Amino acid sequence: MEAAFLHDGVVYIERERGNMLRLGLTPEAAREHLEAKYRIYSREKGAFTCACCGQRVVMVLYEDKAIFRHYDIESCTGEKNYAAYNAGRERAAELVRKHADGMELLREALSERHGEHYTAEEGYLHKKELRHVPDFLLTFDNGEKWALDYIVALRGDSLYRRRLRSRLSSYRANGFKPLFLLDRAWLAVTESAYISYNQSELEMRLPANPYDERWRHAISDLPMPLPGPVHSIVYLDVPKAQAVLTRFQLSGDRWGRLLFEPSELALPELLAADESLLTETGERMLKLFKPGEQSAISRYCGRLKQELLMAREEEAAVQKEAHKPGLKERQEIRRSVNPVSGAAIAAPAIPAADASKLLSLLERCKQSPRRPDYPGLENNLARAEVCVARVMGGADDAEDCYRAAWSLLRNMSYPLLGE
Ligand SMILES: [Zn+2]
Incomplete structure (x- = not known):
């Protein structure tokens, strides 16, 4: 083992050797140093005793290791x-x-x-x-x-x-x-x-x-x-x-x-x-x-409560929206109310860069490892996906879909992506 009593202190022999190597001594020099320092106590005086059982032990210096050994290894649990x-x-x-x-x-x-x-x-x-x-x-x-x-x-x-x-x-x-x-x-x-x-x-x-x-x-x-x-x-x-x-x-x-x-x-x-x-x-x-971890617990729970509340409000809003007349119908209504400008209402193109940003946000939300933890967001994620598909496909309600998808994804990105 590596520890032994010498008088009223404990010598950690391998640790001492390691320290010398760290200081740049060669293994050979470290061994010589230990030999010179402790040999007399080990052999001649028989002064090292086991830190576990109290029996006499001797120092043994190998090329790559230094230990203390009992005469009778079997007699000490520390040695085993x-x-x-x-x-x-x-x-x-x-x-x-x-x-x-x-x-x-x-x-x-x-x-x-x-x-x-x-x-x-x-x-x-x-x-x-x-x-x-x-x-x-x-x-x-x-x-x-x-x-x-x-x-x-x-x-x-x-x-x-x-x-x-x-x-x-x-x-x-x-x-x-x-x-x-x-x-x-x-x-x-x-x-x-x-x-x-x-x-x-x-x-x-x-x-x-x-x-x-x-x-x-x-x-x-x-x-x-x-x-x-x-x-x-x-x-x-x-x-x-x-x-x-x-x-x-x-x-x-x-x-x-x-x-x-x-x-x-x-x-x-x-x-x-x-x-x-x-x-x-x-x-x-x-x-x-x-x-300060106790207050970290309160902060964490407060934030989580807020997120859950927001996700629920968003869901409720979307449900309410679903019961209103559809986008198509609304456009029909607008056209009928203002027949003169009707032609101009045909969907303006969404810039390609904006559409691709939207798509990448959708993909990141879908792949978020947190997704399984928020099953309540699945409906909104599906809605956002439909909207994005309509934007990408250049549907005539693309502009409305674009806005709806952003609003859905922005609210999801906090719980899902932490941003
Ligand atoms: Zn022992």
Whole structure:
């Protein structure tokens, strides 16, 4: 394993080696440095003891790795956990480096919070043998445990998913709440505020928490066509040293409708225990809620209410229009009222550029991923399509159709396209 006690401190040997490499030392020079610094404690004094079981361990320096080893590997669960931890880790050098950088960042953030309401340790130091070992284990003062993992490789295949499920069920069996931080490289968001995820990614969402529940509760009070659960996925931006929080409602099996733009959060903030929950309910929870999010909930719901109201008014207006005499009949009436100008009423041509703008707006509305969420707009979309077809076909009521189509599409473009 990589951690051992030396007197009253813990030496993270592989981490120390990694830091030297980052500073530009060659692997050979780093090894020599560690050898010179610790050899006497390791061999001659027998001063290193295991951070898990307390038995004596020795430093072993490989060309590409530095570890501590027990004389009797079988006697320590930490050593077994370390082997299981390594077996589950990425092998590619680039991913190993990326993961190490993220771990370093998390260690720093955790050390700021360590001892406030929980203690944090490397997962493999857990006293019980684990089949799947998390990067870190957080133990709250009431004994509740969180498994924290930084995920650098995300795949969509079934093998990856099976392993993930096995990990999740092992965490459940041990009573660990999972907190996965996915590398930010995996965050994919469209301009229309949809997040794209694969099924493994969705399974790495936050466990049930009061924050998703606050959103769900507020939204389910609205006259929404499709209210549903709210989920969150957290990403880790290592270069910026920040977490990125996303919250969304499902929309199909690969898309989530974001409730706000992905929000950056300082890591020590994300990893702080929620003091107000602790006081109010005694619940131990990491503060996976961004500052000011409570008012974001009210704003979001207010806006949605407005949109729904507008869509309904528009629909009612169109229904009313449908009961009036048809366009053709109205033109007939106008002609009969003013027979002199009758000939001039024959449809003026709509400029081609305007017609094509209209057509492109129609197509974008039709292809919007939000369309399934607003079944109430389908009638208007169909009406708009008929109108646009008449405009494009140069029908004699083209001008009226042009105006009607614009009015219909403009009202739909907010809910469907967010513009
Ligand atoms: Zn041990």
